[in-house]
Amino acid sequence: MTFSKDKWAGFPAYVFVYGTLQPGGLYWQSYCAGRVRSVSAARIHGKLYDLHIGYPGLRLEGEGWVKGCLLELPKPEDLARIDQLEGYDPARSEAANEYIRRRVACFDSFGEILGEAWAYEVSQAELSRCSGTWIESGVWPLDGPDGPSC
Numbered sequence: 001m002t003f004s005k006d007k008w009a010g011f012p013a014y015v016f017v018y019g020t021l022q023p024g025g026l027y028w029q030s031y032c033a034g035r036v037r038s039v040s041a042a043r044i045h046g047k048l049y050d051l052h053i054g055y056p057g058l059r060l061e062g063e064g065w066v067k068g069c070l071l072e073l074p075k076p077e078d079l080a081r082i083d084q085l086e087g088y089d090p091a092r093s094e095a096a097n098e099y100i101r102r103r104v105a106c107f108d109s110f111g112e113i114l115g116e117a118w119a120y121e122v123s124q125a126e127l128s129r130c131s132g133t134w135i136e137s138g139v140w141p142l143d144g145p146d147g148p149s150c
Contacts, residue, residue: 011073013073016118019056041070041108041109043106043138044107046061051126051132052132057127058120058122059127060104086098087099095125098126099120
């Protein structure tokens with residue numbers, strides 16, 4: 001899937017997911033199944049952390065890769081539901097959000113740019129509160145050694 005960079009602010013919306021919102025993840029059925037128009041494997045630059053509470057957190061720092069899935073959401077209410085799950089409210093300050101929705105560049109497995117999408121970055125406060133540990137592989141452990149099944 002390749003999309004133009006000017007689509008990031010409108011709908012359909014593109015969202016990069018790296019944990020429980022991936023196909024087969026804990027929240028896939030409730031939040032994504034039947035709502036997502038397309039899913040494809042993708043990766044972004046950053047660091048993935050195990051928060052030790054059943055799901056990971058992403059920090060958009062460093063040059064490492066985080067593997068995940070790129071979702072195409074056709075309706076605003078679908079993005080709003082994911083915002084709610086991630087503890088993100090655009091009306092609140094960053095400090096008041098558990099995760100912050102950010103615009104990121106997404107790449108395919110060869111490092112070629114796919115375009116831009118939304119991703120949810122865990123706040124530094126939440127990462128510290130959970131004593132997050134870096135997942136060097138950039139793959140959420142529940143997905144197995146080869147990464148997500150997008």
